[in-house]
């Protein structure tokens with residue numbers, strides 16, 4: 001497609017695989033490419049949002065950072081679906097647990113994503129859109145986690161525009177609605193996938209306890225998500 005490279009992605013047409021694994025952190029993308037992919041080639045470094053294409057068990061796969069927040073996810077996933085003809089994007093992120101049963105390092109598979117963002121405004125819908133995962137990807141991820149013996153909790157997440165929320169009470173409200181964890185991109189990814197007629201899934205490793213003290217270090221967030229990465233690569 002002649003829209004490539006884009007203002008945000010330096011890859012040429014054909015340099016990006018049909019499946020993209022997308023952590024928020026570009027250095028996590030580099031680590032995944034160097035650790036898990038055979039013959040990884042860096043295909044973009046625009047704004048240091050690194051992307052690599054290689055193979056995993058003989059199949060071509062791209063791993064690329066998506067940044068933090070819905071505007072950033074919105075740009076990268078839109079371009080991947082529309083200009084690079086990507087079929088499926090699997091976000092692999094970190095999140096804060098909102099529930100006691102969801103512990104540090106557990107994997108949350110986001111069946112749906114609530115949001116406090118206005119991202120859906122662009123579609124002009126006469127109501128509220130419910131951003132959801134692709135069911136087949138979700139079922140396969142849950143099965144892969146089971147085979148691996150990893151605790152994976154499937155359910156609703158919150159994609160928030162706000163990391164440091166001035167209103168400390170909001171987390172209680174989402175917790176009372178059974179929302180498992182809070183992060184910042186899934187709703188935009190699921191909406192872009194729906195609007196493009198493509199597939200998406202988001203998996204999150206719990207890095208913080210919103211109602212507790214424990215948290216992972218920056219290095220653990222960059223390098224410590226092996227189980228989730230292996231599940232995603234199997235998809």
Ligand SMILES: O=P(O)(O)O[C@H]1O[C@H](CO)[C@@H](O)[C@H]1O
Nearest residue numbers: 023024025068093094183184
């Ligand atoms: O670890 P990533 O994928 O960046 O995800 C989470 O971490 C960032 C905040 O620390 C936000 O992007 C949030 O969604």
Ligand SMILES: O=c1cc[nH]c(=O)[nH]1
Nearest residue numbers: 094095096182183208
């Ligand atoms: O968005 C995020 C990501 C990790 N931990 C949180 O509490 N929020």
